[in-house]
Amino acid sequence: MKNKIIALGRFKTTIIATMISVVTSIAITIVVIYISELPFYKIPLAISIICPLIICPPITLLLLELLFKIHRLERSLTSRHNAILEAVPDIIMEIDMNNIYIWANKTGYEFFGKDVIGMNMNHYSADEQNLFQQMTPIFKGEKENIYIESLQSRQDGEKRILAFWCCAMKNESDKIISIIFSARDITEIKKSNENAAQSQKMEAVGQLAGGIAHDFNNQLSGITGFCELIKKQVDNDPSLISYTDNILLASQRSSDLIKQLLSFARKEKLKIIPVDIHKLINEVTSILKRTIIKAIDIELNLNAHSSIVRGDPSQLQNVFLNIGINARDAMPMGGDLIFTTTIKSLDQEYIENQCFKITPDIYIEINITDSGFGMDLETQKRIFEPFFTTKDAGEGTGMGLSTVYGVIKNHMGAINVSSMPDHGTTLKIYLPVSEGKIN
DSSP, X not given: OHHHHHHHHHHHHHHHHHHHHHHHHHHHHHHHHHHTTOOGGGHHHHHHHHGGGTTOHHHHHHHHHHHHHHHHHHHHHHHHHHHHHHHOSSEEEEEETTSBEEEEOHHHHHHHOTTOTTSBGGGGBOSSOOHXXXXXXXXXXXXXXXXXXXXXXXXXXXXXXXXXXXXXXEOTTSOEEEEEEEXXXXXXHHHHHHHHHHHHHHHHHHHHHHHHHHHHHHHHHHHHHHHHHHHHHTTTOHHHHHHHHHHHHHHHHHHHHHHXXXXXXXXXXXXXXXXXXXXXXXXXXXXHHHHSOTTEEEEEEEOOSOOEEEEOHHHHHHHHHHHHHHHHHTOTTOEEEEEEEEEEEEOHHHHHTSSOOXXXXXXEEEEEEEOSOOOOHHHHHHTTSTTOOSSOTTSOOSOHHHHHHHHHHHTTOEEEEEEXXXXXEEEEEEXXXXXXXXX
């Protein structure tokens, strides 16, 4: 009996010790799991593995170590995945089946703003495209990925062209639940391509204009010569002399037009000497003040510390006169005409993003700004083309600004236009600065 009591006591002690060991192990496991930030839903799994093996601590410890290693690896991969998404310069975002943004990386927040999550994708579209509708083939499983270009509103209100690469996001059942896309701002690339195309177009037009001008000049020489011979034969007939005089006058006007075409085509000979741009602008504005209405105020901000260039003074003077007269016509009720000069150092990176191609160097920048009607983008694209004009029939030949373009190009410079309807126009001219002195 005594032995039975002793045995029963030992059994109770063993049971109590085992229970204490189990409870202690579970508590330690939970504490360790909590400290290691193991997801809470994995605790039952850990306990279910540990409890049956509690009588074998080494195996339990090995399993715990394996469990922690898997968790650390999972955290490392997640951290690396997040770091990559935050580091890439492209916008990466996710939309759900209702066209709502549900996730964005750092670049996405920077572009669209902090409140982008929960917003409809079309809220940011700045054109007539319906991006969600264009992505429908992905939701239907008809396409795996789609490329789209769209004008989007940045958080500061500026309109930018984004290139979207879109693909489907699927769940465990292989069902499409959302769309992931990466987007890149290609505004500058588009602008550079358009500028290059415009530059090539103007070069082609210049070559065509030069060829036509030469051929026409040859024909005109014949007309003028024969007209002079006829005039000598009809000295006694006033009516015929009047006809020949009209022919010669028309020939002279045509010759002037040819000179403008040759100037545009950069085939007219120049008289190159050092020219003071500031002095030239002062001379031109003095002429303009005597010929334009008093309601137009002319302002000079000649701030360039070096204003000497090498060029043909008469042609450069005509450039500023042409622009001034165009500005006058754009302000029939009056306004402001401002001439501004500064010195600019143009590097290769800046030049590559412009529609003109010049050598990196130090340039004098001449801004001529009016407060007139302004012009739309399509007009700006054609403003330097020969015979293009926005004036009514009979009010202009369309050669004014094309001649300006040719003269500036012939002086190894560049000209660009910036304008908006009802907000005036600025013509920006670049001419290489010279170290020569005025004689």
